[in-house]
Amino acid sequence: MRQMIIDELTQAMQELTRGFAHILPRIIVLLIIAFAGWVVALLLKMFLRSILRLIKFDKLSENAGASQLLTKAALPSATELLSRFAFWVAWLGFILLGVSVLGILGLQDEIARFFLFLPRLFVALFILFFGLLAASFFSRAALLAAVNANLRSPRLLSVSVRTIIIVFVLSMVFEELGIAEQTVLVAFGTAFGAVMLGLAIAFGTGGKDLAQQFLEKRFAFGKKDEGKEDELSPL
Amino acid sequence: MAEVKLAEESVLTDDFLRQLIDVGEVDILVGVPTHNNAKTIGPIVETIQAGILKFFPRERAAIINADGGSRDGTPKLIASAAIHDTRPNSKPYALRTFHSISTQYASSLALGTALRTIMAAAELLRAKACAVISPESTQITADWLTTLLRPIYTEEFDLVLPTYSRHRFDGILLTNLLYPMTRALYGLKIREPYALDFAFSGRLGSQFLAQNAWHDETAQAGSETQLTLAAIAGEYRICQSFLGAKEHAERHSADLVPAMRQTVGALFSSLEPNFSLWNARTGSQPIPTTGAAREFIPEPLRVNRKRLREMFSTGVAELESVFQSILSPSTLAELQRIARTEDVPFRYSAELWVKTVYEFAAAYHQSVISRDHIIQALAPLFRGRAFTFLTENINGSDADVENNIESLCLEFERTKPYLLEIWKR
Numbered sequence: 001m002r003q004m005i006i007d008e009l010t011q012a013m014q015e016l017t018r019g020f021a022h023i024l025p026r027i028i029v030l031l032i033i034a035f036a037g038w039v040v041a042l043l044l045k046m047f048l049r050s051i052l053r054l055i056k057f058d059k060l061s062e063n064a065g066a067s068q069l070l071t072k073a074a075l076p077s078a079t080e081l082l083s084r085f086a087f088w089v090a091w092l093g094f095i096l097l098g099v100s101v102l103g104i105l106g107l108q109d110e111i112a113r114f115f116l117f118l119p120r121l122f123v124a125l126f127i128l129f130f131g132l133l134a135a136s137f138f139s140r141a142a143l144l145a146a147v148n149a150n151l152r153s154p155r156l157l158s159v160s161v162r163t164i165i166i167v168f169v170l171s172m173v174f175e176e177l178g179i180a181e182q183t184v185l186v187a188f189g190t191a192f193g194a195v196m197l198g199l200a201i202a203f204g205t206g207g208k209d210l211a212q213q214f215l216e217k218r219f220a221f222g223k224k225d226e227g228k229e230d231e232l233s234p235l
Numbered sequence: 236m237a238e239v240k241l242a243e244e245s246v247l248t249d250d251f252l253r254q255l256i257d258v259g260e261v262d263i264l265v266g267v268p269t270h271n272n273a274k275t276i277g278p279i280v281e282t283i284q285a286g287i288l289k290f291f292p293r294e295r296a297a298i299i300n301a302d303g304g305s306r307d308g309t310p311k312l313i314a315s316a317a318i319h320d321t322r323p324n325s326k327p328y329a330l331r332t333f334h335s336i337s338t339q340y341a342s343s344l345a346l347g348t349a350l351r352t353i354m355a356a357a358e359l360l361r362a363k364a365c366a367v368i369s370p371e372s373t374q375i376t377a378d379w380l381t382t383l384l385r386p387i388y389t390e391e392f393d394l395v396l397p398t399y400s401r402h403r404f405d406g407i408l409l410t411n412l413l414y415p416m417t418r419a420l421y422g423l424k425i426r427e428p429y430a431l432d433f434a435f436s437g438r439l440g441s442q443f444l445a446q447n448a449w450h451d452e453t454a455q456a457g458s459e460t461q462l463t464l465a466a467i468a469g470e471y472r473i474c475q476s477f478l479g480a481k482e483h484a485e486r487h488s489a490d491l492v493p494a495m496r497q498t499v500g501a502l503f504s505s506l507e508p509n510f511s512l513w514n515a516r517t518g519s520q521p522i523p524t525t526g527a528a529r530e531f532i533p534e535p536l537r538v539n540r541k542r543l544r545e546m547f548s549t550g551v552a553e554l555e556s557v558f559q560s561i562l563s564p565s566t567l568a569e570l571q572r573i574a575r576t577e578d579v580p581f582r583y584s585a586e587l588w589v590k591t592v593y594e595f596a597a598a599y600h601q602s603v604i605s606r607d608h609i610i611q612a613l614a615p616l617f618r619g620r621a622f623t624f625l626t627e628n629i630n631g632s633d634a635d636v637e638n639n640i641e642s643l644c645l646e647f648e649r650t651k652p653y654l655l656e657i658w659k660r
Contacts, residue, residue: 059603062560137605140557140604140605140608141605141608143553143554143557144554144557144608144611144612145611146553147546147549147550147553147554147615148491148492148550148611148614148615150542150545150546150549154549154553155553234406234407234408234409234490234491234494234495234617235406235408235409235429235494235497235498
């Protein structure tokens with residue numbers, strides 16, 4: 001009886017040792033890959049930071065309005081954030097590559113899925129950045145046009161343009177990431193429809209006189225307002 | 236070989252090219268860019284023809300109409316205008332060929348393309364002197380032709396710019412920005428850097444045609460101003476000629492931004508390639524001027540100053556986020572202070588105006604935001620400056636207004652080092 005227990009224990013120990021001896025080189029490979037990945041990710045981060053500084057990415061991000069968002073969220077600059085993001089994505093990729101060497105069943109699929117997700121993540125970030133840039137550009141264009149046309153509430157117009165574009169961009173980002181596609185689609189459709197309906201009602205009731213004035217001015221050829229004073233000829 | 240290349244690359248249509256080939260070579264060419272100008276164009280073309288026949292009877296001449304898709308029959312009017320009315324009287328003087336050609340360069344107005352078409356035609360016809368007359372210059376007289384073309388044809392000038400007798404408050408963008416800034420930076424006292432009636436030599440036209448970025452929309456919009464700046468940069472011989480009175484044209488507030496794009500946008504964009512030129516120049520020199528200004532009694536002009544003030548104050552308040560990218564904190568704070576002034580008329584001083592314009596020019600160079608947005612953002616501030624200019628001169632004489640403009644010019648010249656300082660940031 002005693003001998004049997006000793007034999008079983010010895011066998012278990014031998015199997016454990018064999019298993020450990022089998023996995024130890026793989027762990028060493030994992031550590032080597034992780035270390036190499038850390039070095040590569042660090043180099044990538046430094047390289048990307050230099051490139052972004054060279055192309056004045058922070059200025060671009062400031063124009064896009066992304067810098068203001070980052071400052072409010074107490075986050076570092078856009079250049080720093082993107083460099084760090086690239087570092088972690090690269091390093092995580094290497095670590096997962098190392099983990100796949102261990103040959104743990106089930107983990108392989110998850111790792112493959114992660115690598116398949118990366119391009120979509122980059123596309124989503126691309127859409128987000130350029131969407132913010134477009135929102136900033138068009139809202140500023142609306143603001144300037146409204147101020148120079150002497151329209152009332154130019155800032156409201158500008159904010160409306162920005163909001164519509166950002167909502168549109170976010171719905172595209174979520175769709176690209178595959179997060180709650182149906183919910184986002186329905187929410188976007190509902191929100192967009194509500195905004196348009198609201199605007200239609202607002203213009204219909206509030207802008208009645210304005211529309212009348214505009215149409216009168218537009219189509220009343222030859223009818224000169226006697227009391228109207230001249231605009232200065234700038235040239 | 237050069238002509239073949241021109242035909243391939245230019246904006247000239249095949250039909251127009253055939254008509255030009257039929258003309259052969261000319262000495263004098265008069266270009267008339269049009270777009271729905273049926274109301275005014277007839278008498279203008281008649282006057283041009285009369286002027287050519289009177290002052291250049293021995294020269295081969297052509298009138299080229301570049302039309303931007305008029306739908307009111309303008310090109311037909313030009314083709315038929317006054318040939319029968321003018322020629323019989325002028326026949327004794329018409330010793331050489333005289334052609335009148337019209338071409339449609341596009342289906343919509345594009346002044347840059349119109350000028351390009353006229354320049355390409357002038358180059359192809361090897362015109363020695365070419366004048367461009369605005370279809371809105373209803374006050375044109377036959378004398379204009381000799382006033383504009385003679386300095387080029389006989390005195391070898393390359394660019395003749397006009398001067399006019401104007402209402403003292405007409406052309407405030409010219410007197411408060413374009414003229415003083417061009418003068419301060421390039422060192423030449425050119426009173427009308429943006430001209431719609433002007434003349435240029437064949438060599439300047441060819442050089443400008445080859446160098447200008449015609450595919451760039453900004454360059455297209457301000458091609459008249461760019462021609463002046465190209466002549467300055469190329470050190471061509473420039474003079475200005477007095478043409479007479481310029482009538483006040485009725486404008487709308489919406490006209491200001493396009494006008495600023497054509498003039499201020501062109502001036503700002505010229506600063507980058509010409510940095511070495513304006514960086515080195517100090518002070519300013521007069522340029523040769525022909526013809527003396529005659530006394531002019533303008534029609535009274537009613538200006539809505541209240542509206543100017545309101546648009547300035549609203550602009551400063553609403554565009555704060557835009558100005559933060561363009562202006563220095565001290566300039567912005569000062570603008571906000573005067574925009575908040577109530578009851579009494581505010582004073583947008585010459586010092587502050589010059590500082591504002593220079594900061595805008597530097598922001599344009601550094602592209603802190605879209606360049607077109609920078610130009611648009613300057614419009615409300617210009618209205619504020621226009622308000623102050625009107626308020627300060629409302630009871631002044633013409634001489635007082637001139638003194639005021641002169642002191643503004645000197646302020647632009649005095650503050651030039653500030654522009655150089657912020658340019659390199």
